[in-house]
Amino acid sequence: MAEKKKFLIVGGGSGGAILANSLTKEFDVTVINDTPNHYYWPQLLQIAFRNDYSNLYRPLSSLLLKGVNLIIDKVKKIDLQERTVTLSTNKNLNYDYIAIAPGVTIDHKSIEGNEKLVNQFGDFHSTPENASKVFNVVSNMKKGTFVVSVGDPYHRCPPSPYEGILMADEVFRLRGVRDNINLVLAVPYPRAYPAETFNEVLEPILKERGINVMTFFTADKVDVDNKKITSLEGEELSYDAAIVIPVHKGPKIEIKPEESINQDGFINADKLTNQILKYDDAFAIGDASTSANAKTGVTAHLQAKVVAKRVLGLDAKNTGRTNCPTELGFEKGTFVISDYNHPAAKVPANTINFIMKRLFADAYWDVIRHPEFWDPIFDVYFENTQPEILWKIFK
Ligand SMILES: Cc1cc2nc3c(=O)[nH]c(=O)nc-3n(C[C@H](O)[C@H](O)[C@H](O)COP(=O)(O)OP(=O)(O)OC[C@H]3O[C@@H](n4cnc5c(N)ncnc54)[C@H](O)[C@@H]3O)c2cc1C
Incomplete structure (x- = not known):
């Protein structure tokens, strides 16, 4: 042989x-x-x-x-x-x-002051240790302004900043302190979510949950002494606690x-x-x-x-298919589904999508270990949830 x-x-x-x-x-x-x-x-x-x-x-x-x-x-x-x-x-x-x-490679240093900010408040794109700092902040903060700001539009998992701010909203509401906390999401885009079509799903949810969105704000510099983030576009944003999604290299x-x-x-x-x-x-x-x-x-x-x-x-060729399960807090979820030829479909927020996200997390290890079992299941899933099809269902 x-x-x-x-x-x-x-x-x-x-x-x-x-x-x-x-x-x-x-x-x-x-x-x-x-x-x-x-x-x-x-x-x-x-x-x-x-x-x-x-x-x-x-x-x-x-x-x-x-x-x-x-x-x-x-x-x-x-x-x-x-x-x-x-x-x-x-x-x-x-x-x-x-x-x-x-x-x-996560590069906190590319944004001046972000290393110091991460030491104080953590983040959810680098390490479990930094993620646990965030939990400490959201579990103890009683009042003030909590910011999630994007420093790099090409970060992992496009919906993750939105998941972060909506999950923070959930924690603050459950702790009964939400009325005293101003939640701000600062993004580099002209609207809350970069893809206009998916923005139609997400923006009303952010509004309903009282999250203030700052557009055209690309985090460029953090002044931890004066608690201010400056954007490339020249705006300033004050915070009491903040997470800047770091630059990815x-x-x-x-x-x-x-x-x-x-x-x-x-x-x-x-x-x-x-x-x-x-x-x-x-x-x-x-x-x-x-x-x-x-x-x-x-x-x-x-x-x-x-x-x-x-x-x-x-x-075989890539179709550019995305399939990002997006958690919205309070047991609601949606999916960002697009491909090279179709912008993200307007998949509505509901509990089924939240459950699917959770089920996928639990199945993840098995998916890697047993491709021969999961490949046919995924083939059927991806075939039947093509953006082209979803666009006809969710207009
Ligand atoms: C907060 C967050 C939420 C996310 N949510 C989702 C989601 O819901 N759905 C989704 O699909 N994706 C999600 N992602 C993104 C997803 O985790 C990544 O896109 C995915 O892990 C990329 O896979 P990869 O194989 O390219 O890299 P990785 O999974 O990062 O694997 C790279 C591997 O290479 C190893 N490595 C690095 N350098 C070297 C070296 N020099 N020598 C040897 N080994 C090396 C690393 O240790 C690692 O094991 C999320 C990411 C984050 C941060």
Whole structure:
């Protein structure tokens, strides 16, 4: 029997782990991950506003199928021309195929003063420790102005700032202090939500819940001594407690040739195929790649499936499908569903969508571990919830 080709996957997160488990029969698969645990990042919101750590992480080894080799180490260099990957120990690995999926680097320093702000009030885009600081703030604040402000429109999970402010509203109402707290959401866009169509769903909810929205406000500088955020557009916003969604950058890996990364370190990959430049043996998937039209786990998942099919000789392509379950507080939810050809559909807020979000969080680990069981279910789901169809239902 011919020897299996070597498939290296850098990063065992949402994209990398699903890709690895989808290729075990055909390839000799190795995953390199810099931590022994696989983190489910949406849980940061549950920690920040519910102190719920239940789905935060699982050992990566427990999620990968038998036959997948796992190396716990940090990749420091990838040379696409030489087909080599260099680990922190200076050990070199070679490959026949590579998929680069190391996610993002959170860069608090890009916004002056944000590091100090995060030390005080935390955030829900970086670490569980920072998310737990947010929980401390929302559990103790009695009056004043609580701000969620966006410093980087290309952050992970487009609806997450809205989920954050609405979940904060829920906590303050349940604690009976909401009347004394002014909630402000400051965003860089001309309206509350960047996609006009989905804004029609979200803006009335923000209004009804008494959340003040500041538009054209891209957080640029934080003055923690005077408790003020200044925007790129020149406006000032005072706060008593604030979270600035930090700048997201590409992975801290030296990737050669240099033209394979953009100025922020994201890997230049084709949006339809995930292929990197002219290298037909190299792919970038998920948050680390420029091919992700939304930095979400679902995008990483769908891209992993496209790459898995392509290396098996099928002509699979990304449709740009997004599927972001969005929690609105008080057991209501909606979904941001769009693709390259259709803007986000106007999926209404209801309890069923909230339950679906929760069910998905619980099923997440099984989805990674058992692609053969879940793939047909997702195929049916994605087929029947195409934006084209939803646009006809929710006008
Ligand atoms: C608050 C919040 C809410 C979210 N909500 C949702 C949601 O509801 N639905 C949704 O679909 N998505 C959601 N997301 C986004 C989702 O979590 C990410 O888009 C998804 O995890 C991206 O997958 P990935 O594989 O690209 O990266 P990751 O899952 O981040 O995995 C990258 C992996 O690479 C490893 N790594 C990094 N650098 C190296 C290196 N040098 N060497 C070796 N290994 C390395 C990391 O340790 C990690 O395991 C949310 C994110 C946040 C922060």
